[in-house]
Amino acid sequence: xxxxxxxxxxxxxxxxxxxxxxxxxxxxxxxxxxxxxxxxxxxxxxxxxxxxxxxxxxxxxxxxxxxxxxxxxxxxxxxxxxxxxxxxxxxxxxxxxxxxxxxxxxxxxxxxxxxxxxxxxxxxxxxxxxxxxxxxxxxxxxxxxxxxxxxxxxxxxxxxxxxxxxxxxxxxxxxxxxxxxxxxxxxxxxxxxxxxxxxxxxxxxxxxxxxxxxxxxxxxxxxxxxxxxxxxxxxxxxxxxxxxxxxxxxxxxxxxxxxxxxxxxxxxxxxxxxxxxxxx
Amino acid sequence: xxxxxxxxxxxxxxxxxxxxxxxxxxxxxxxxxxxxxxxxxxxxxxxxxxxxxxxxxxxxxxxxxxxxxxxxxxxxxxxxxxxxxxxxxxxxxxxxxxxxxxxxxxxxxxxxxxxxxxxxxxxxxxxxxxxxxxxxxxxxxxxxxxxxxxxxxxxxxxxxxxxxxxxxxxxxxxxxxxxxxxxxxxxxxxxxxxxxxxxxxxxxxxxxxxxxxxxxxxxxxxxxxxxxxxxxxxxxxxxxxxxxxxxxxxxxxxxxxxxxxxxxxxxx
Numbered sequence: 001x002x003x004x005x006x007x008x009x010x011x012x013x014x015x016x017x018x019x020x021x022x023x024x025x026x027x028x029x030x031x032x033x034x035x036x037x038x039x040x041x042x043x044x045x046x047x048x049x050x051x052x053x054x055x056x057x058x059x060x061x062x063x064x065x066x067x068x069x070x071x072x073x074x075x076x077x078x079x080x081x082x083x084x085x086x087x088x089x090x091x092x093x094x095x096x097x098x099x100x101x102x103x104x105x106x107x108x109x110x111x112x113x114x115x116x117x118x119x120x121x122x123x124x125x126x127x128x129x130x131x132x133x134x135x136x137x138x139x140x141x142x143x144x145x146x147x148x149x150x151x152x153x154x155x156x157x158x159x160x161x162x163x164x165x166x167x168x169x170x171x172x173x174x175x176x177x178x179x180x181x182x183x184x185x186x187x188x189x190x191x192x193x194x195x196x197x198x199x200x201x202x203x204x205x206x207x208x209x210x211x212x213x214x215x216x217x218x219x220x221x222x223x224x225x226x227x228x229x230x231x232x233x234x235x236x237x238x239x240x241x242x243x244x245x246x247x248x249x250x251x252x253x254x255x256x257x258x259x260x261x262x263x264x265x266x267x268x269x270x271x272x273x274x275x276x277x278x279x280x
Numbered sequence: 281x282x283x284x285x286x287x288x289x290x291x292x293x294x295x296x297x298x299x300x301x302x303x304x305x306x307x308x309x310x311x312x313x314x315x316x317x318x319x320x321x322x323x324x325x326x327x328x329x330x331x332x333x334x335x336x337x338x339x340x341x342x343x344x345x346x347x348x349x350x351x352x353x354x355x356x357x358x359x360x361x362x363x364x365x366x367x368x369x370x371x372x373x374x375x376x377x378x379x380x381x382x383x384x385x386x387x388x389x390x391x392x393x394x395x396x397x398x399x400x401x402x403x404x405x406x407x408x409x410x411x412x413x414x415x416x417x418x419x420x421x422x423x424x425x426x427x428x429x430x431x432x433x434x435x436x437x438x439x440x441x442x443x444x445x446x447x448x449x450x451x452x453x454x455x456x457x458x459x460x461x462x463x464x465x466x467x468x469x470x471x472x473x474x475x476x477x478x479x480x481x482x483x484x485x486x487x488x489x490x491x492x493x494x495x496x497x498x499x500x501x502x503x504x505x506x507x508x509x510x511x512x513x514x515x516x517x518x519x520x521x522x523x524x525x526x527x528x529x530x531x532x533x534x535x536x537x538x539x540x541x542x543x544x545x546x547x548x
Contacts, residue, residue: 019409044441045412092439146307173439176306176468178508202441205513241443246513246535253539259546268513272520278546279526 004070004165004196005033005056005087011064012051012219025051027219028065035164038188038197040207040227043216044241049200052216053167056198057087070164085114088163092170094150098142103134103153106142110161121160128156132186148179155186165196172203184209204231204245208266215240232263247271287313288324288486295430295462295479302473302494303466305483306508311466312355314483315432318464320346332429348377351428355435357419358412366392366410366418367403373426384425391425392418394458396451413444417451424455431455432464437472449476471512474498474533482507495531514538 012026026048033039043049054060055067058074070086072079088110091097100106107125116124129135132152142150151171158166168187172180184206191197199210207213213230215223217240223230231237234244234252244252247268251261265271288310295301305311316322317329320336320343329336331349351373354360363369370391374384392399395417402410407418416436423431433452437445449472456463467473473480473494480497482490484507490497498504498515510516518532518541528545532538 016409044443148307170439176508177470177510178306180468181508202445204442241441243442246517249535250514250517250538250542253535254542254546257539257543257547259543268517268520271517272524275521275526275542275545276524 001032002035003032004035005031005198006068007031007052007055007065008068009065010052010055010062010067012048012055012060013063025219026055029219029221030065031214031221031224033165033196033198035196036191036194037212038191038199038210039212039214040199040201040210041214041216042201042204042207042242043222047216048219049216050169053089053169053198053200056165056167057089058083059089085161086163087165087167088158088161090151090155090158090166090168090171092173094147094154094174097154097157098150101141102138103140103142103145104129104138106153107156107160110157114161124160124162125156128159131159131189132156133182148175148182151175151179151183152186155183159190163195165198166190167198167200169200170202171199172201172206180206204243204248205267208245208248215242227266228264231266286486288317291327291488293481293488293491295464297429298460298462300456300463300476300478301465302477302480303464303483304468304470304473304480304509309483309507310486311483312434313486315352315434315464315466318430318432319350319352321352344377347373347426347428349428350430350432351423351426353420353423353431353433353436355438356416357423357436358407358415361407361415361419364406365404366397366407369407369418370422370425373422377426387425387427388421391421394424394451394455395421396447396454397421413440413447416440416444416448420448420451424459427459428461430462430464431459432466434466435468436465437467437469452476470498470510471514471534474512474515482509494533498533499531 008030010026010029013022013024016023041049051060055062058080061075067074069083072083074083098106099109104125107128108121111121111124129138132155134149134152134156142153172183175183187197187199201207208227210227213227214221223233231244231248234248237244245266247265250271251265254261265274303311317324324337336346361369367388370388371384374387389399397417407415437448477494480494481488482497490500498511501511501519512533514535515533517538518528518530521528522530528541532541
């Protein structure tokens with residue numbers, strides 16, 4: 001198996017500013033991410049999922065253990081640029097990610113810093129803007145855009161770097177349903193194009209679209225598997241104060257009333273198929 | 281003006297005392313502009329806004345008078361916390377209304393209790409050392425302490441995990457019941473809107489395009505979809521089933537109602 005990311009016994013501690021208390025945010029996590037896969041990481045706030053993600057592109061460095069991105073140890077400062085270019089990151093709040101006075105300059109910022117020639121930059125910027133449906137807005141000032149539009153620009157900025165892996169830390173948390181739909185379409189498209197996707201999200205329907213779901217709890221991995229393997233543990237997931245996708249919830253409720261709904265159902269489409277099949 | 285365009289056009293609606301109103305609309309549809317008019321942050325070019333008989337667009341009206349009537353909780357209100365202690369932060373609004381320290385203290389205690397925090401445990405702590413969900417509650421308490429007749433919340437659950445999301449909404453319900461105030465909830469979560477609102481207002485391109493009960497509004501699925509809005513998941517499932525020829529009611533908005541309907545269908 002070709003793993004683009006390898007995490008070995010990762011420990012991450014930090015000191016709480018207010019009282020100096022040491023917090024163990026990630027506690028001995030080992031994990032491999034296959035090249036080209038789509039992994040969703042869920043967990044409540046404070047479960048360690050964002051800390052884990054930031055360790056993958058060397059925004060944070062391990063307190064113990066090691067993280068390898070395409071074989072580069074994130075502790076190796078000389079490889080920092082290679083690591084960040086391999087694994088690009090998109091954050092929740094786009095306002096903190098936009099730097100230029102026009103949309104297209106903003107998207108060009110990354111490739112410019114890579115020293116790419118201007119014709120190629122132009123091509124990448126246009127392509128990236130098309131792929132997030134923001135080409136029409138390319139001359140606008142980012143501050144005049146809505147939150148959802150800004151987020152799509154932030155994603156375009158990462159795409160323009162041609163990363164092999166994109167880590168998205170709750171990219172849809174601030175978007176409306178349509179914006180969320182568009183971002184998820186883009187995420188799936190990028191995945192189909194072969195980019196490794198790591199998506200941190202609180203939206204269970206988004207997680208259900210991944211190949212693999214990891215649930216973090218108290219700095220450790222609580223569940224890890226395909227969406228149907230993970231979401232069949234509905235009671236355990238709810239006990240962790242998390243939701244399950246709507247179709248899983250519905251199947252679970254019906255099952256508790258004696259209807260034998262198969263436990264592989266994780267989305268509305270599969271639920272509809274099952275009901276159709278039962279009804280006929 | 282280079283970027284001038286009408287953000288809101290010809291909007292009329294009324295809200296009954298004690299009503300729970302949901303506002304939906306995609307980003308840029310005018311929701312936030314609308315609610316900023318309701319608390320006097322923005323003034324309309326034309327038209328009037330009457331709150332309890334008082335026209336808040338009147339030049340002679342003071343912001344303080346508006347604040348007594350309307351409390352607005354912005355998106356990510358925790359970014360606006362600034363005081364050294366939770367108590368001082370929540371006191372800021374009431375003191376600015378000109379209330380005495382004694383009355384303010386009383387209200388602060390009450391508001392912190394209403395948002396589900398323990399006053400004695402939290403009041404002297406710095407708001408900055410609290411968890412995300414707690415910070416947001418403190419920020420909301422600061423508005424509730426002004427005892428507005430109308431409490432407006434702009435996406436109060438944005439960015440929260442599922443547990444904190446559920447907690448904030450049940451807190452809003454508690455405040456609504458105990459204070460008997462009107463609530464205006466701006467949200468992208470159709471399931472929440474369907475469950476909580478008495479009336480739903482749908483904004484699109486600066487206009488109020490649909491208003492009615494959740495059943496009336498979510499019955500217009502095609503129109504909502506053309507606005508980039510969806511249905512509550514339960515309603516979406518029913519609609520999908522009906523489209524495939526399964527005889528289910530489409531007037532179903534909640535998980536519970538969908539469960540009953542499917543149980544009826546499948547239990548033989």
